[in-house]
Amino acid sequence: MTMHSQGPIVIAAGGTGGHLFPGQALAQELRRRGRHIVLITDERVQRFDALFPGADIFSVPSATPNDRGIVGLVKALPAIISGVAQAFAILGRVKPSVVIGFGGYPTLPPLIAAVLRGVPACVHEQNAVLGRVNRLMTPFVHAIASTFSAPKYLRARDGAKLALTGNPVRDAVMAHAAAPYVVPDEGGRIELLVFGGSQGARVMSDVVPGALARLAPGLRGRLHVVQQARSEDIDQVRGKYLDAGISVELKSFFDDMPARIAASHLVIGRSGASTIAELSVIGRPSILVPLPHSLDNDQKANAQKLQAAGAAIMIEQKDFTEESLAARLQELLAEPSTLANVARAALRQGAPDAVRRLADLVEALGSGEFKAHLEDKTLSDETGPSGPLLFSLEDC
Structure with a gap:
């Protein structure tokens, strides 16, 4: 897919406040920077569309496996495959610069579609434990934004992608x-x-x-x-x-x-x-x-x-x-x-600058600067040689 560095930024989030609120915070910051926002979520979006004024909002099917293990995943696959197909078509129309997922199974179809289309993709983990979808997608995305410096279940081979941003909070907070x-x-x-x-x-x-x-x-x-x-x-x-x-x-x-x-x-x-x-x-x-x-x-x-x-x-x-x-x-x-x-x-323990750091990361991904940042940056003494990147676009 052709690179669209100034294209819209796609936010993919589950339909609960825990996933949508940090997405809303990022959207508010990116809109201040003049960026257009596209939200992809599930059918619960009608309850939250007021949180993303001016955004183009799409609902795509997905499913959360009711049973843990392969049986639950197989049952959920038809809805997930349908969601991937719809998200693939949406990304083809809106030509985004970046897709960022905030967790929950509704983010799986747009993230898979981004990988298939070659759109730079990122996940944000709000918790001290990597969620199921984020854990599944970390090998395929370009960056892993995190609230914590060592989220549980992060694979060692994916550690270089980790950027410590904190969990962004809304303007109201x-x-x-x-x-x-x-x-x-x-x-x-x-x-x-x-x-x-x-x-x-x-x-x-x-x-x-x-x-x-x-x-x-x-x-x-x-x-x-x-x-x-x-x-x-x-x-x-x-x-x-x-x-x-x-x-x-x-x-x-x-x-x-x-x-x-x-x-x-x-x-x-x-x-x-x-x-x-x-x-x-x-x-x-x-x-x-x-x-x-x-x-x-x-x-x-x-x-x-x-x-x-x-x-x-x-x-x-x-x-x-x-x-x-x-x-x-x-x-x-x-x-x-x-x-x-x-x-x-x-x-x-607060991170009031988290939304700025996350917006910097997303824009760096869209411009191709984050990959160079990973390759060239010498990690600061603050995080140590094996710690996460304390990300700021000013460092790029």
């Missing part, structure tokens, strides 16, 4: 980047934010209200809780808080979540990649409860990274009970200086 953390006044209101990802989490509704009801009355009376809950759970959860005398605001979805994070003294939530990135860029302490059934335990790996840096507290779901959470909260909320220390540690 950057508007609150490094917002000062103000510890609760003695006897003053404590802002607690509880959410379970873009779809909410039943376990939060089951455990958190009862845990807060177990706190000492003086502490309980200072709480103001903002909680995301499933629509069908809201009345029951509200009743629990009213019985405990706790002030609460409940919704099934908050469209101003970055502002809510910035306003909080403590966050209780899952540990998906986007949540980790937003907590770190804003700089807020958190209790993280990894989704126990996520593929390859990627959420647990994410939470462990933050906990090891003193930037969060991880409680596995099997240990996430009213009793254990109440004990931890009583300890944390009684020592505001501890919360402040965790907030500072979280901020140190």
Whole structure:
């Protein structure tokens, strides 16, 4: 395929917020640079098309194997092959300079189509563990952008392609980047934010209200809780808080979540990649409860990274009970200086320049500069001779 260095940039992402949000952040930065964006995803795109204004949006079929192993893959193959054919035709029409995939099985057809057409291709891994599709595609793509310097399952032979960019966050998050953390006044209101990802989490509704009801009355009376809950759970959860005398605001979805994070003294939530990135860029302490059934335990790996840096507290779901959470909260909320220390540690883990680094990488791929960069660059002392490239276009 003829090189189109100024052609559109194709973003391929699964239909969940965890994949689309970093894609949205990249699209916002590239649009500021005057680049045209094409989004390829699955049928869920109708829920997210407002996130990519001005982009050409295409939906192609794909499938996630329901069964692990060869049987599940065989069942998914017809949809994937159909998606590859459709994506191949789309790329032929739009003539992109680069295709970048953000994970999830909907990214597989456009990435395969890019390889077949000879279009420079890249994957971005948000988690500490390479996802299934990214793991499958790393031998064939030109670059692997990563949040972490050593994602699990990265093959040694693909290590030279790794570029440490961080996980980009949306403009709405950057508007609150490094917002000062103000510890609760003695006897003053404590802002607690509880959410379970873009779809909410039943376990939060089951455990958190009862845990807060177990706190000492003086502490309980200072709480103001903002909680995301499933629509069908809201009345029951509200009743629990009213019985405990706790002030609460409940919704099934908050469209101003970055502002809510910035306003909080403590966050209780899952540990998906986007949540980790937003907590770190804003700089807020958190209790993280990894989704126990996520593929390859990627959420647990994410939470462990933050906990090891003193930037969060991880409680596995099997240990996430009213009793254990109440004990931890009583300890944390009684020592505001501890919360402040965790907030500072979280901020140190943030990568507010991630979107710039990723956009630099994508543009370098489109112009052919990234390959030369890999061949010629002497790695800096910061990463060491075997570390990833800390990528910036200025280095090319």
